[in-house]
Amino acid sequence: MNRVLLAAAITCSMGVCASVSAQPPADCVPSVLNIPGAPYPCIFPDHRVMFRVAAPDATKVRIRVGPGFDMSKEPDGLWYVTTTPQVVGFHYYTVSIDGAVVADPATQTFFGSGWYNSAIEVPDPEGDYYRMKDVPRGSINQRWYYSKVTQQWRRAYIYTPPDYDTNTKAKYPVLYLMHGWGENEQGWHVQGHVDVIMDNLIAEQKAKPMIIVMENLNAVKPGESAALYHARNVTTQAVPAPPTPPGQRPAGPRPLGSGVFTDMMLTDLMPMVERSYRVAADRDHRAMAGLSMGGMQTFTTTLAHLDKFAYIGGFSGSTGGRGGFDPKTAHDGVMADAAAFNKKVKVLFLGIGSEEGPGTKAFSEQLTQAGITNVFFLSPGTAHEWLTWRRCFKEFAPRLFR
Amino acid sequence: MNRVLLAAAITCSMGVCASVSAQPPADCVPSVLNIPGAPYPCIFPDHRVMFRVAAPDATKVRIRVGPGFDMSKEPDGLWYVTTTPQVVGFHYYTVSIDGAVVADPATQTFFGSGWYNSAIEVPDPEGDYYRMKDVPRGSINQRWYYSKVTQQWRRAYIYTPPDYDTNTKAKYPVLYLMHGWGENEQGWHVQGHVDVIMDNLIAEQKAKPMIIVMENLNAVKPGESAALYHARNVTTQAVPAPPTPPGQRPAGPRPLGSGVFTDMMLTDLMPMVERSYRVAADRDHRAMAGLSMGGMQTFTTTLAHLDKFAYIGGFSGSTGGRGGFDPKTAHDGVMADAAAFNKKVKVLFLGIGSEEGPGTKAFSEQLTQAGITNVFFLSPGTAHEWLTWRRCFKEFAPRLFR
Numbered sequence: 001m002n003r004v005l006l007a008a009a010i011t012c013s014m015g016v017c018a019s020v021s022a023q024p025p026a027d028c029v030p031s032v033l034n035i036p037g038a039p040y041p042c043i044f045p046d047h048r049v050m051f052r053v054a055a056p057d058a059t060k061v062r063i064r065v066g067p068g069f070d071m072s073k074e075p076d077g078l079w080y081v082t083t084t085p086q087v088v089g090f091h092y093y094t095v096s097i098d099g100a101v102v103a104d105p106a107t108q109t110f111f112g113s114g115w116y117n118s119a120i121e122v123p124d125p126e127g128d129y130y131r132m133k134d135v136p137r138g139s140i141n142q143r144w145y146y147s148k149v150t151q152q153w154r155r156a157y158i159y160t161p162p163d164y165d166t167n168t169k170a171k172y173p174v175l176y177l178m179h180g181w182g183e184n185e186q187g188w189h190v191q192g193h194v195d196v197i198m199d200n201l202i203a204e205q206k207a208k209p210m211i212i213v214m215e216n217l218n219a220v221k222p223g224e225s226a227a228l229y230h231a232r233n234v235t236t237q238a239v240p241a242p243p244t245p246p247g248q249r250p251a252g253p254r255p256l257g258s259g260v261f262t263d264m265m266l267t268d269l270m271p272m273v274e275r276s277y278r279v280a281a282d283r284d285h286r287a288m289a290g291l292s293m294g295g296m297q298t299f300t301t302t303l304a305h306l307d308k309f310a311y312i313g314g315f316s317g318s319t320g321g322r323g324g325f326d327p328k329t330a331h332d333g334v335m336a337d338a339a340a341f342n343k344k345v346k347v348l349f350l351g352i353g354s355e356e357g358p359g360t361k362a363f364s365e366q367l368t369q370a371g372i373t374n375v376f377f378l379s380p381g382t383a384h385e386w387l388t389w390r391r392c393f394k395e396f397a398p399r400l401f402r
Numbered sequence: 403m404n405r406v407l408l409a410a411a412i413t414c415s416m417g418v419c420a421s422v423s424a425q426p427p428a429d430c431v432p433s434v435l436n437i438p439g440a441p442y443p444c445i446f447p448d449h450r451v452m453f454r455v456a457a458p459d460a461t462k463v464r465i466r467v468g469p470g471f472d473m474s475k476e477p478d479g480l481w482y483v484t485t486t487p488q489v490v491g492f493h494y495y496t497v498s499i500d501g502a503v504v505a506d507p508a509t510q511t512f513f514g515s516g517w518y519n520s521a522i523e524v525p526d527p528e529g530d531y532y533r534m535k536d537v538p539r540g541s542i543n544q545r546w547y548y549s550k551v552t553q554q555w556r557r558a559y560i561y562t563p564p565d566y567d568t569n570t571k572a573k574y575p576v577l578y579l580m581h582g583w584g585e586n587e588q589g590w591h592v593q594g595h596v597d598v599i600m601d602n603l604i605a606e607q608k609a610k611p612m613i614i615v616m617e618n619l620n621a622v623k624p625g626e627s628a629a630l631y632h633a634r635n636v637t638t639q640a641v642p643a644p645p646t647p648p649g650q651r652p653a654g655p656r657p658l659g660s661g662v663f664t665d666m667m668l669t670d671l672m673p674m675v676e677r678s679y680r681v682a683a684d685r686d687h688r689a690m691a692g693l694s695m696g697g698m699q700t701f702t703t704t705l706a707h708l709d710k711f712a713y714i715g716g717f718s719g720s721t722g723g724r725g726g727f728d729p730k731t732a733h734d735g736v737m738a739d740a741a742a743f744n745k746k747v748k749v750l751f752l753g754i755g756s757e758e759g760p761g762t763k764a765f766s767e768q769l770t771q772a773g774i775t776n777v778f779f780l781s782p783g784t785a786h787e788w789l790t791w792r793r794c795f796k797e798f799a800p801r802l803f804r
Contacts, residue, residue, distance in 0.1 A: 055502035100457035
């Protein structure tokens with residue numbers, strides 16, 4: 001263990017240990033996701049990650065990333081562990097303290113698996129495209145709006161490109177971009193850096209300026225209850241159902257990624273966006289994509305409404321690739337006439353990490369065999385994680401609205 | 403204890419307990435700040451709060467809100483406690499699990515005391531002004547920009563009023579609104595609901611549409627290190643100093659709330675805002691206010707630059723009220739000529755909670771005695787907390803730009 005102990009600088013009082021000067025090893029660089037001033041977790045040049053947790057009276061502390069790593073209590077009274085080398089990119093993690101699964105207070109928190117986890121970011125030498133550079137910047141707008149379908153206030157995050165406020169006559173194409181299971185409408189800009197990637201692509205003239213709309217996959221109608229994330233450590237329950245309209249029976253829990261989202265999107269979200277922003281509101285200027293469960297939702301929504309969408313993207317999530325999928329009959333036969341489908345859908349993009357299952361690749365091959373034009377992208381060395389999806393987005397966005 | 407145990411529905415595996423159906427007592431309503439589906443913490447009509455934590459192998463679990471409350475392990479293997487009645491409004495809290503101080507995974511997390519804490523919201527019967535209603539909505543823009551003074555990318559959140567995108571000829575006045583110690587640029591819209599309060603005030607024609615800029619008080623120049631929050635449970639350290647310019651010696655840690663923030667604000671932030679938004683860029687249309695440390699910063703900045711600001715607000719934070727403050731000499735004598743000062747400063751607003759110290763009230767009296775016109779607002783029954791500052795904002799905003 002390469003750690004330098006500066007035990008004299010560490011103080012414990014009322015059962016809580018603190019140190020304002022204990023430094024990690026000189027070659028262990030604090031993760032960019034840490035709260036300001038937190039030296040741990042830090043990352044060695046070989047991508048081992050060193051964690052530190054203050055848990056003075058605990059008997060077992062464990063970092064839950066990858067296979068998991070037991071921490072050990074050092075003479076300074078704090079718990080430490082250095083992991084094996086980690087894959088580059090963004091990884092959620094949690095800490096188990098005597099069986100309680102919690103976030104590490106040393107990092108920012110990120111909504112994943114249905115609650116606010118910790119995360120580390122292992123720097124990617126090829127990650128320049130998601131780092132902030134001296135280029136014109138767009139902004140992310142948080143906008144609350146009322147949904148008639150779900151009868152609730154909903155929150156959308158909307159990226160507007162750098163020239164949106166100055167190029168005041170322009171109308172912009174729109175990409176609807178969905179998160180995955182257990183995440184929410186914050187995922188793409190907080191974990192995914194979608195705004196930074198777009199700003200960089202636009203500055204290099206690799207992608208057209210566009211508006212990107214990010215909302216939440218969870219949508220239920222009054223009278224239904226949602227099958228929610230069930231984060232096991234927080235003992236969630238199904239969300240209480242909104243009041244059942246008179247004369248109707250309460251429905252059972254509705255699976256996520258259902259038609260209600262499509263209904264909400266077409267009835268409430270799209271009109272709000274097209275009312276509030278300068279939008280080119282036709283199918284040739286409208287795209288939808290998503291990751292994992294959001295990819296499945298994308299196919300559910302777009303294939304049922306090809307009159308409204310000309311660009312489709314699925315990142316580690318699609319609609320086929322498993323037994324039983326037949327391009328001739330699936331989705332009401334929308335792909336049965338491949339030539340007609342290819343004419344309508346200007347880009348059908350599929351991407352996945354090389355360390356994930358074969359699903360999306362198999363789906364791409366099924367489509368190709370059936371004559372459906374599609375783009376397949378394999379992210380080398382990455383799993384079902386955000387680096388895969390940042391890379392997918394970087395490959396997908398330049399193909400839009402050409 | 404009013405709790406209904408549904409032990410049969412609770413499962414524990416690999417040391418983690420979970421329940422998807424255990425319900426809190428019928429009159430205990432989940433806090434609005436919980437993650438989706440989390441039934442605890444919940445709030446009784448008399449404002450007692452019931453907490454539940456899964457910590458299967460812990461020996462001591464404690465909720466740290468107010469004086470703190472020890473939890474007890476119930477037959478279902480989960481830890482519970484019901485507190486005494488809590489004051490209305492937003493309260494940070496944490497959980498101590500065998501001495502480890504962490505956020506409760508059942509709630510959203512909020513940046514306070516330098517890290518992401520949990521929080522509960524005890525409903526205020528008079529809190530209608532910060533609840534979403536069927537009125538036109540503004541938006542919160544997240545915007546990254548580069549600061550020449552601090553040589554770093556910085557994040558601002560900028561509220562634009564509901565008519566900003568449609569009333570395209572209008573130029574808007576601007577309020578710069580600061581957070582307090584241990585919080586950040588997210589505080590006012592996440593904890594404070596400033597956008598909802600403004601939307602409601604504008605809809606009732608009680609406040610003029612304005613742009614509100616929220617940034618981070620922490621600002622250091624290259625070669626200096628920041629005296630940061632030092633959240634005790636995460637063993638923070640002083641932030642590593644940016645590189646020292648050639649020929650200069652590294653400076654010591656710089657206290658927060660210093661002149662560097664003013665320099666950064668005037669050199670980088672204000673020009674970015676006035677370049678990016680349709681702003682009426684003169685002193686009569688520029689205000690600054692802040693809470694606690696942000697109130698102190700407001701007086702430091704505005705009293706040194708009265709050519710740039712006509713409206714000043716301090717919520718639970720000001721510049722005097724203690725021994726040694728003399729309105730005749732303080733801040734380079736800017737208040738020495740009371741009549742001239744009153745002519746320049748169109749509103750000087752001071753607010754504080756009735757359960758806080760006497761500082762701000764004493765300051766208001768000092769000013770009044772010295773002939774300085776000021777508005778004083780006392781928030782009944784609240785302490786150094788967000789409900790005080792939401793109320794202060796609601797009183798302050800209608801007085802601006804009249």
